[in-house]
Amino acid sequence: MKVKVCVGSNCTLMGSMNILDQIDGLKDIIREDPDSYNDEELEVEAIKCMEFCKKTDKNVAPVVVVDDETMYNATGQAVMEKIIKKIRI
Numbered sequence: 001m002k003v004k005v006c007v008g009s010n011c012t013l014m015g016s017m018n019i020l021d022q023i024d025g026l027k028d029i030i031r032e033d034p035d036s037y038n039d040e041e042l043e044v045e046a047i048k049c050m051e052f053c054k055k056t057d058k059n060v061a062p063v064v065v066v067d068d069e070t071m072y073n074a075t076g077q078a079v080m081e082k083i084i085k086k087i088r089i
């Protein structure tokens, strides 16, 4: 699974670093309990502004893309839930 977290200035301001930290924490949880999760590797990438914030006047930050699903105004909790739903056995 590929997770891209925007670390452009708008998204950073709105807490994307926190989301990155939480995903890191989740990786530890998975490592400690590998039987509860499928083997799919959790690939996390921090990406400079993905341009979503520039294409609209609305506030979309922070932006996280999980596989090919884009999450606007992402929260750590919503991102964790989405990831866990996909990898939990």
Ligand code: FES
Pocket (backbone or CB within 6 Å): 006, 007, 008, 009, 010, 011, 012, 048, 049, 050, 051, 052, 053, 054, 061, 062, 063
């Ligand atoms: S700073 Fe994240 S989409 Fe622009």
